Amino acid sequence: MIRLESDRVDLRADYDDLLPGFEHVRLRGSYTDYAHDEVDGTLLFSRFTNEVWDGRVEMTHKPILGFTGTAGVQYTDGTFSGINVNNLHVPFGDGGYGLDGSxxxxxxxxxxxxxxxxxxxxxxxxxxxxxxxxxxxxxVPPWRETLGTELADLFVEWYGSDWRTILEAEDVAAFRQRYPTxxxxxxxxxxxxxxxxxxxxxxxxxxxxxxxxxxxxxxxxxxxxxxxxxxxxxxxxxxxxxxxxxxxxxxxxxxxxxxxxxxxxxxxxxxxxxxxxxxxxxxxxxxxxxxxxxxxxxxxxxxxxxxxxxxxxxxxxxxxxxxxxxxxxxxxxxxxxxxxxxxxxxxPRIPPGRLGARYEHRAGPLSGDLEYAHTFRQTNVASYETPTSGYDLLNATLSYRIDLEPAKSVEFYVRGTNLLNELAFVHTSFVKDQSPLRGRNVVIGMRHAF
CATH class of the missing domain: 2.40.170.20 (TonB-dependent receptor, beta-barrel domain)
Known part of the structure; x- marks a missing residue:
């Protein structure tokens, strides 16, 4: 099971003739805070987080020798965690020491x-x-120890009274060698x-x-x-x-x-x-x-x-x-x-060829499409891969749009995918044999544009 939470804040601004020589200046900024937990029953195995600050300035200059263009700068600062750690349900054991956490x-x-x-x-x-x-x-994750009094006394004999500092420094040095800047x-x-x-x-x-x-x-x-x-x-x-x-x-x-x-x-x-x-x-x-x-x-x-x-x-x-x-x-x-x-x-994992047809029709607020696509068998595989069989997909969408006012609308839709209920394996997937495409599926939804 996946428990997911994502928050995002966007800032946008546009200015005309703000600076001499530039006809338009565009500012874009965003903050994203994303986290998801991978849970099996009541056990937490992995937690992925991603916090990103992003800012971008674009300046469109007035024509120079017939050229129009945009100059800009972008800054991104992101902090990601979660890879290589999938045993968060296992507590830090007694009688141990080392770096703890993701x-x-x-x-x-x-x-x-x-x-x-x-x-x-x-x-x-x-x-x-x-x-x-x-x-x-x-x-570097925090360092901790749960040795207890008896083992701690032995470490004092072996390393001296600063044994915690010595062992932490060794672990930190080894970590930095494995994960260099x-x-x-x-x-x-x-x-x-x-x-x-x-x-x-x-x-x-x-x-x-x-x-x-x-x-x-x-x-x-x-x-x-x-x-x-x-x-x-x-x-x-x-x-x-x-x-x-x-x-x-x-x-x-x-x-x-x-x-x-x-x-x-x-x-x-x-x-x-x-x-x-x-x-x-x-x-x-x-x-x-x-x-x-x-x-x-x-x-x-x-x-x-x-x-x-x-x-x-x-x-x-x-x-x-x-x-x-x-x-x-x-x-x-x-x-x-x-x-x-x-x-x-x-x-490895190169997508095979694909060929399809689509029919689209619109009658006032009502619109729909019908799409058929054949994905060919992939035989141009790496020496350690197996070929992947081709498959056919039939998808259809029916929607009804209500225009509320300029630039605002509500659309209700029904979309069906894999209507032929094909057993389809995706060659680009690492787990193609264990996780085929979803079978016949119908989604009912609403979109609000504002």
Whole structure:
């Protein structure tokens, strides 16, 4: 069972002509306090918390040499806890000593960015850059001892009267070695152009260089993860015989060079959008399966976060036709191929191809849609994976909207998913065989926009 509580506060402000040379200034701030407990019966196994402060300032400048753009700065301060600890129901035993509790992982990130755009007749040019500075510190849990008088006297004989200080210092030093502070300075830049050929046709081409710093779990995982039914080790942990182990986590920065080609048609009854992409990724971080144990009858995986060079290529698109002003039909699909470059193997948990159709109809306040999608069998699997069978999903939605006043409305809806009641296994899941998709399901709800 999950007990969850989340509170969020948002602050938004917009100003026109606040500063010389800038036509618009936008301020955004938020505070999020999230916590959830994972409980089995009356026993508390895990508690995850995440407290995040985020602030962002965007300033849109007046045209310069025909360019319009936005410069900004963003600051994020977050404290996360909960990974590697899933025995909170077990009390700190008598006759012991050591660090007690779940450590806090504090992430502090400062980013600056700039986006620019200019039109040259039928050609639109866009460019963007962003620089971030991120630091993650791991807080040391409190140290405690429950040795009792007799054992404490022995420790006095062995270590002297300052035995508590000595043992705590040793434990803290070992903790800091296992959970070091990690700093990254990722940089990203992109440039792209769109040629508007007329009659709603356009073609776009873009190139992007993106750097991504590993996340908290990718860095510091060192324990059981109940969600994936696995034991995980992060990048800072040393594992003999594995590539990139023992390398400083600060030297691992996921770097992507990507090319995207997009074809669009937006006017007339027939419309489409088709995208092709190719990505070359250095130090791609993923969870590599080392082995699986089945002693309990339930597979338990040993996963190690690993960085390796990879490449991705794929296509996605949609073709639609407006049958009448109130009804439309669309075909959609996507496919991605991913491989490790440094070894003759596929990447794990890559989604298979998908192809589907959707019908939409609106009659005044009443609207509905019917969608059918086929997910293909995934056979391009990593050497330690098993293929996943394909499946068909039929979903439908019926809704009724009441407009109260401008920008305010109430919508009542009924949505059914997996109406064919298919047994569907998701290849991207760590526990695909133990946790298939939900069967036939109907949801009745209400949405209020204000």
């Amino acid at each position: 450590p806090d992982y504090r992430s502090e990130n400062v980013g600056i960015f700039l986006t620019e755009r200019r039109s040259f007749g039928a050609f639109d040019l866009e460019a963007a850059v962003r620089q971030d500075w991120r630091r993650i510190d791991v807080g 990690v700093r990254h300075d990722p940089f990203s830049a992109s440039i792209g152009g769109t040629w508007n050929a007329g009659r709603g046709y356009s073609i776009g081409l873009s190139y992007g260089h993106t750097e991504r710093a590993p996340g908290v779990r990718e860095l510091y995982a060192r324990g059981n993860n109940l969600a994936t039914n696995s034991y995980e080790l992060g990048l800072v942990a040393e594992v003999d015989g594995l590539e990139n182990r023992g390398v400083s986590a600060e030297d691992i920065l996921e770097t992507t060079d990507a090319i995207n080609l997009t074809l669009r048609k937006t006017e007339g009854a027939l419309g489409f959008e088709v995208g092709l992409f190719y990505q070359d990724v250095g130090d791609y971080v993923f969870a590599r399966l080392i082995e699986t144990e089945n002693e309990t009858g339930v597979p338990h995986n040993f996963l190690v976060y690993t960085a390796a060079d990879a490449r991705f290529a794929g296509i996605d698109g949609q073709v639609s036709y407006q049958i009448t002003p109130a009804s439309r039909v669309a075909l959609f699909g996507d496919y991605v191929d991913a491989k490790l470059k440094s070894e003759n193997d596929n990447l």
